[in-house]
Amino acid sequence: MTEQKKQRSPIETGAPDGFQYMHPTMRKNFGQWKWHDHPKPGVLRHKAESGDEIWTIRAGTQRILDVFTLRTLCDIGDKYADGFVRFTIRSNIEYMVKDSEKVEPLIEALEKEGFIVGGTKNSVAMISHTQGWLHCDIPGTDASGVVKAMMDELIDEFKNNEMPNRVHMTTSCCQINCGGQGDIAINIQHTKPPKINHDLVSNVCERPSVVARCPVAAIRPAMVNGKASLEVDEKKCICCGACFPPCPPMQINDPEHSKLAIWVGGNHSNARSKPTFQKLVAAGIPNNPPRWPEATAIVKRILKVYKEDAKDWERINDWIERIGWPRFFELTELPFTKHHIDNWRGGRKTLNSSAYIRF
Amino acid sequence: MKKHDTPMLDELENGPWPSFISGIKRLRDTHPETRINEMTNDLLGQLEHSYETRKGYWKGGTVSVYGYGCGIIPRFSEVGDAFPKSKEFHTLRVQPPAGNFYTTQSLRDLADSWEKHGSGLVTFHGQTGNIMFIGSTTDSTQHFFDDINEKGWDLGGAGPCVRTAMSCVGAGRCEMSNVNEHKAHRLLVNNFIDDMHRPALPYKFKFKVSGCANDCMNSIERADMSVIGTWRDDIKVDQEEFKAYVGLKGRKYVIDNIVTRCPTNAISLNDDDSVTIDNQNCVKCMHCLNVVPKALHPGDDKGATILIGGKRTLKIGDLMGTVIVPFMKLESEEDWDRLVEIAEETIDFWADNALEHERCGEMIERIGLVNFLEGIGVEVEPNMIANPRESSYVRTDDWDDEAVKWYERADAKKDTA
Ligand code: HEM
Ligand code: SF4
Ligand code: SF4
Ligand code: SF4
Ligand code: SF4
Numbered sequence: 001m002t003e004q005k006k007q008r009s010p011i012e013t014g015a016p017d018g019f020q021y022m023h024p025t026m027r028k029n030f031g032q033w034k035w036h037d038h039p040k041p042g043v044l045r046h047k048a049e050s051g052d053e054i055w056t057i058r059a060g061t062q063r064i065l066d067v068f069t070l071r072t073l074c075d076i077g078d079k080y081a082d083g084f085v086r087f088t089i090r091s092n093i094e095y096m097v098k099d100s101e102k103v104e105p106l107i108e109a110l111e112k113e114g115f116i117v118g119g120t121k122n123s124v125a126m127i128s129h130t131q132g133w134l135h136c137d138i139p140g141t142d143a144s145g146v147v148k149a150m151m152d153e154l155i156d157e158f159k160n161n162e163m164p165n166r167v168h169m170t171t172s173c174c175q176i177n178c179g180g181q182g183d184i185a186i187n188i189q190h191t192k193p194p195k196i197n198h199d200l201v202s203n204v205c206e207r208p209s210v211v212a213r214c215p216v217a218a219i220r221p222a223m224v225n226g227k228a229s230l231e232v233d234e235k236k237c238i239c240c241g242a243c244f245p246p247c248p249p250m251q252i253n254d255p256e257h258s259k260l261a262i263w264v265g266g267n268h269s270n271a272r273s274k275p276t277f278q279k280l281v282a283a284g285i286p287n288n289p290p291r292w293p294e295a296t297a298i299v300k301r302i303l304k305v306y307k308e309d310a311k312d313w314e315r316i317n318d319w320i321e322r323i324g325w326p327r328f329f330e331l332t333e334l335p336f337t338k339h340h341i342d343n344w345r346g347g348r349k350t351l352n353s354s355a356y357i358r359f
Numbered sequence: 360m361k362k363h364d365t366p367m368l369d370e371l372e373n374g375p376w377p378s379f380i381s382g383i384k385r386l387r388d389t390h391p392e393t394r395i396n397e398m399t400n401d402l403l404g405q406l407e408h409s410y411e412t413r414k415g416y417w418k419g420g421t422v423s424v425y426g427y428g429c430g431i432i433p434r435f436s437e438v439g440d441a442f443p444k445s446k447e448f449h450t451l452r453v454q455p456p457a458g459n460f461y462t463t464q465s466l467r468d469l470a471d472s473w474e475k476h477g478s479g480l481v482t483f484h485g486q487t488g489n490i491m492f493i494g495s496t497t498d499s500t501q502h503f504f505d506d507i508n509e510k511g512w513d514l515g516g517a518g519p520c521v522r523t524a525m526s527c528v529g530a531g532r533c534e535m536s537n538v539n540e541h542k543a544h545r546l547l548v549n550n551f552i553d554d555m556h557r558p559a560l561p562y563k564f565k566f567k568v569s570g571c572a573n574d575c576m577n578s579i580e581r582a583d584m585s586v587i588g589t590w591r592d593d594i595k596v597d598q599e600e601f602k603a604y605v606g607l608k609g610r611k612y613v614i615d616n617i618v619t620r621c622p623t624n625a626i627s628l629n630d631d632d633s634v635t636i637d638n639q640n641c642v643k644c645m646h647c648l649n650v651v652p653k654a655l656h657p658g659d660d661k662g663a664t665i666l667i668g669g670k671r672t673l674k675i676g677d678l679m680g681t682v683i684v685p686f687m688k689l690e691s692e693e694d695w696d697r698l699v700e701i702a703e704e705t706i707d708f709w710a711d712n713a714l715e716h717e718r719c720g721e722m723i724e725r726i727g728l729v730n731f732l733e734g735i736g737v738e739v740e741p742n743m744i745a746n747p748r749e750s751s752y753v754r755t756d757d758w759d760d761e762a763v764k765w766y767e768r769a770d771a772k773k774d775t776a
Contacts, residue, residue, distance in 0.1 A: 007425040008505050012556060013513045014549035015524065018456035018531070018541050021465055026531045033534035035653040046532050054532060064493070066382035067470040067479040068389070074463035074470075083463045086528065087455075087483040089576060096532070114377055130486060133409035134402075135434055135450055135493050137417045142409065144379045145371055152374030177671050178486045181580050209715065215674050242673055248418060255413035268580055270572035271646040272620050275579050277677050289410040290367040313616055313650065344676060 023084040023096045025054050041161050042117035043103060055097050057081075057106050060116040060126045060151070060158060063091040064134065064144050072113055080106040090126040090168070092119050116151075116158060124157035124167040124303065128180070132173040138245050139173035140188035140258040141287045146171050149291040150186075153300060164310035164319065167303065168268075175241050181266030183316040184302060185278050186295055188287070189261035190239040193232050194250035198224040205230070205247035213242050260285040260295045264302060265317035276317045282334050298334070305331045324358045360397055362387070363404030367411060386479045394444075398478050398494065401442035408438060422449050422497050424504045428557040430514030431500055447496040448478070451504065452489035452515035454548070457526045457541035459484065468510055476503035487565065488525035489515040513552075519716075520558035521551040521706070522565045529570035529588075535648060536570035537588025537661040538689045543568045543698065547584070550699050554706065561713035561722075564706060571657065572645045578669065578680070583719045584702055585666040585680045592658035593638040594647075600654035605632040617647050662688045665698075667705060667731075668720025678720040681728060683735075685742035701735070708734035738768060 019027060029048035036046040044056040061069070073093055077085050080102060081095040088094060093115075095106055107117050119125050127150060130136065132143030150169075157163065170182035177187055201207070207230060211219045218236035222229055230250070232243075241252040252258070262285065266278030281302070285295050302316075309331060310319035320328050329336045342350045371380045386399040405416055422433040432450040439446030469490070473481060478494025485491045490512075495503055504514065515523030524547060527533070529540035547566045554560060567578035570588040578585035605613050610628065618626045622644055625637040634654075636647075648655045665687065666680030684701065688694045705719065712734065713722040723731045732739060741747075 010424065010426045010504070010556075011508055011513070012552050013508075013511055014552045014555075015454045015513075015545045016456040016511055017545065018458035018460040021456055021460040021462045022458070022531055031530040031536065031539065033530075033532060033536070034656070035534055037653070046534065056532070060376070062377040062379040062382055063482055064379035064382065065481055065483070066386045067474050067481070068385050069377075069382050070466060070470050070481065074466050077463040085461050085463065085466070087459045087461075089459075089484075089488075089525065089527075091483060093483075116376065128486065133406055133415045135417060135432075135448060136415065137419050137434065139415045141413070142406075145368075145410070148371050148374070148376055148378060148380075151376040155375050176673055180486060180577060180671060181677075213674065213716065240672075253414055258413070266580075268574050268577040270574060270579075270642075270644045271649055272622055272644060275574070275679060277580075277679075287413060289413065290370045311615070313620060313646070 021084065023054065023082060023098070025052050025098045026084075026096065028052065029054075038121050038161075041123060041159055042107070042120055044120060045100075053098065053100070055100055055103050057095045057097070057103060057110070057117060058088065058092050058119050059094075059110045060092050060119055062144070062148065063126075063129065073115075076106070076109045076113065080109045088119075088126075090119070090128045092126050116155060118159040120161070122161045122163045122165050123159070124154045124163060124169065126158070127151060127169040127171055128182070129171045130173050130178040136173065137248075138176075138241070138253075140190065140241075140253045141173045141260070142289060143171055143173045143179075145290060146173075146186065146292050146295070149293075150296050150299060153296050154303070157303065163303075163307055165313050165315045167306075167316065169299070170266075174244075176245075181268060181276075181278050183264065183267065183278075184299055185263040185266060186299065187261050187263060188241075188258055189283050190241055190252050190254070190258050191284070192254055192257040193218075193234045193237040193239055194241070194243060194252045195254075196224075196230060196232065197249040197251065198227060198229040200249040201229040201247065202227055204249055210243050210247040210250070213246055215240060215242060219243060255287075258287055259283060260287050260292070262295065262298055262302070265320055267315050267317045269315070272313070272315075272318055273321070280340060281328075281332070283339060301334075302332055327358060360393075360400060362400055363407060365403050365407040368403060368407050383480065390474070390479060392474070395474065395479050397444040398448075399445075399480075401445035402448065402478070402494065405436060405438060405442040405445060408441070417448070422500055424501050424514070426556075427514060428559075429517040429520060430556065432517055433497075445478075445494070448494045449497065449500055451477075451492040451495060451500065452485065452487075452517055452523065453492060453507065453512050454515045454523050455484055455488055455490055455525075457544040458528055458531050459488075459525075460531070469507060469512070472503060472506040472510075476500075476506065487515070487523050489523045514556065516555040516558070516563070518558040519560045519562050520556075520564070521548065521554040521560070522563050523555075524548040524566040524568065525576045526568040527570050527575040529568075533570060534652060535573060535588075535645065535657060537590055537657055538568070538570055538586070538663045540568045540570045540586075540588070542695070543586050543663070543689065546695055546699060547586075547702055550702070551706065560706070560710050562716050562718050564709070564719065566702070572643055573649065579666055580669050580677070580679055581671065582669050582680065583667065584705060585669060586698070587664045587666070588657075588661065589643045589664050589686065590658035590661045591686055592660040594636050594641060595656040595658060596634060596636065597654045597656075598633045601634050601651060602632040604651050604654055617650050620646055622646075662686050662690075663698075665701060668718070668723050670718045670720050674716070675721050675724060678718075678724065680720070681723065682743050683732070683737055685740065701737075704735035738764075 170179035172179035222231040263278035526544035567582035665684035669680035
């Protein structure tokens, strides 16, 4: 009489209600906030119509949290704040307290444990990152490591408010770009077509859907050594890697030829101008673990010029819009190449069809 | 347990930013459970191997929990012989509370369950918004899920389905907020919970909700359906506060940083340092409110703008969302029902008409906005465009009929007004 253990059916509750976890002062004044100010880097004060205040202290973490670190963050929250936290879209932790006296002890406790208070307003915010070698199945580089190495170098800009406006950076470890648009984005850029393991293709890949995946129709079915496989028209191939996730035998990652590229001027906000996509400014940068110094050096160079040359409130896209691309390349001393000129569908609208030239 | 040498990863323990490598080593060296010590040791070993060879060694597979078709990202090691204890290292995507609020107690509960069953590594949050529990074996996946599901946590999406949504802190703290972001977030995803847990759509579909045009959730560029709070009456001005700001910063600063930065030249600085806003031409971009949050506030007649079709690179290139509804109120139950209805119409039409692996925005690009609007029963209107057609290649034989429709709609609007 073997009784099979009955499987438990899931409770399909979906997204939980955040209200149950919200600080009572925030619950009480929900939708009734009047203004905020920014007493110091990493600290925001919001004032409600009722006169209540809520103080927010923001801190950067390593994002990949071990349970010990998570509990340390909780301990600090219990001891120095009111036990309420939230996370920002860039994986910073925020503590909310009602009384201003709690702010300084909280900052002290966070800094004592090695967390970095900052990331508000016109700082270089935490780099939003993807998964990389730690746990994705298609990455050309690591994500957490790149971010750690860069934030070590940018930490003063995170802790201070010395940029013209906020700088949102992202990384992506394949050309799918889970990291998204950024004022500065550091993304993998493959430079060689996939290497195909023809012995595996017919077992592992659904060939028609792989063929359909290619944005430039460079893949076609082929018989190789008597086996059904795929072949790539290497002249047409743009090395995007889109065929790799559905067909792992089409290996796109290459220790030497998967490079990093840097893009600037992506901006999600509608403030001052409509949201913008980022633009390629540098490529061919070595993918050089464990600290990626070449990529960091270029990022720092761009940030330095932006900090010196942009006006208050100009995001990187606003700044370049004002000074023009020739000056951007001049100031950053990055080479301008034929690869900067867009030849993808609709790319012609990115050309200068006017007599507007700056001298 | 023999510890793997990790000379490259060790270099990521240098420097002032908190180190994830130090965190993983803490699990390896000080966690009371041998299972976790061994698993994180082999994880570090494999990661070091990736750093040395500049290649990834995870492959996908199929792992799920009973009753659901997705939500787990299976990871099997290709070098599992060398690193056997982390050879299964799946990620569970768990939906966050709207607004990403937690109590320390709720985090401790999650940590307790996770160290019982998983690796002890977790991220708040992934780029789509999930809490990512990184590193469970095939067997422990179900146990961990059962544990946290009993405490009110549910899996998110993966694959061709409705994905986990995100909403900004919004009305919880931010004076720029124009909608109940958290209600919109939960109403939308929780209405499609079946489409989230049982992937059967052409591809992924994401909702994101931002309370104003600052769009802190990046919704226009990253969401198939973006809900953005706005208002349609006048910006509220506290003239005394504004004058105080001019006094503090000077007229030149205010002209250079507020007046001339308004995208529609809707702001004038008056001779007495007060401000006049041409509200009809203000596009609610949020810039001036961001600069002087004490003096300028969103109006009272609040609601939302809906855009459809944002996405990243694959396959035709990045797309921003397109305005489908310039303004709708989100107050009464009927308003909220209408929001859900727009989402339903969109997903139904897209599910019926998209090619395999085609995002909603790509479908619109292929079939044209007009066909999409007809499919979801929304009338054309000029807020949907940046400018009218530039190409003369168009057939206009039914122009008069279309013009009549426009006038009829305009009359109907007048009658209800
Ligand atoms: C093998 C396949 C893939 C893996 C393992 C993967 C993994 C991930 C993960 C873990 C996230 C964060 C998820 C979260 O917050 O829960 C993410 C987000 C994202 N993925 Fe992927 N992904 C894959 C394929 C793709 C593809 C094919 C695309 C594009 C078409 C894509 C586009 C994105 C984007 C745009 C985001 C961020 C979205 C947002 O901000 O809402 N991914 N991916
Ligand atoms: S950017 Fe690419 S490689 Fe990196 S996590 Fe996303 S899908 Fe994986
Ligand atoms: S890498 Fe991209 S362009 Fe090249 S074959 Fe694969 S899908 Fe096509
Ligand atoms: S999107 Fe607007 S309402 Fe939401 S948090 Fe950002 S500024 Fe506030
Ligand atoms: S919100 Fe934007 S468009 Fe409106 S007045 Fe202010 S700066 Fe101008």
